[in-house]
Amino acid sequence: MPPKVRYEExxxxxxxxxxxxxxxxxxxxxxxxxxxxxxxxxxxxxxxHAVCVRIAKRTGGVVLPPTFWGISTGGQ
Structure with a gap:
């Protein structure tokens, strides 16, 4: 089993x-x-977030949960 990298898990x-x-x-x-x-x-x-998980699985480290920063209301 590959090592866990997602902090929340x-x-x-x-x-x-x-x-x-x-x-x-x-x-x-x-x-x-x-x-x-x-x-x-x-x-x-x-x-x-998925990119960070792939990188961490290859190189090590821990991936923190994603943060949704800002919101765009345009384009509706």
Whole structure:
């Protein structure tokens, strides 16, 4: 089983071990914005969170839960 990298799924000892191997914490930030009726409002943030998870699985570290930063009301 591949090592866990998502902070919200880890136990304290797993976080400690992961950070000893690679002292990196990824902070995925993205916006909530209208893309049209075909894509979810949080698509940008969800994509960057997935990218952070892939990177952490390759290089180590812990991925914090995504933060939705800002909101766009245009384009509706």
């Amino acid at each position: 880890m136990f304290p000892d797993e976080v400690e071990a992961a950070l000893k191997k690679a002292s990196v914490a990824y902070v995925p930030l993205g916006s909530l914005e209208w893309h049209g009726p075909h894509i979810a409002m949080g698509n940008d943030t969800l994509k960057i």
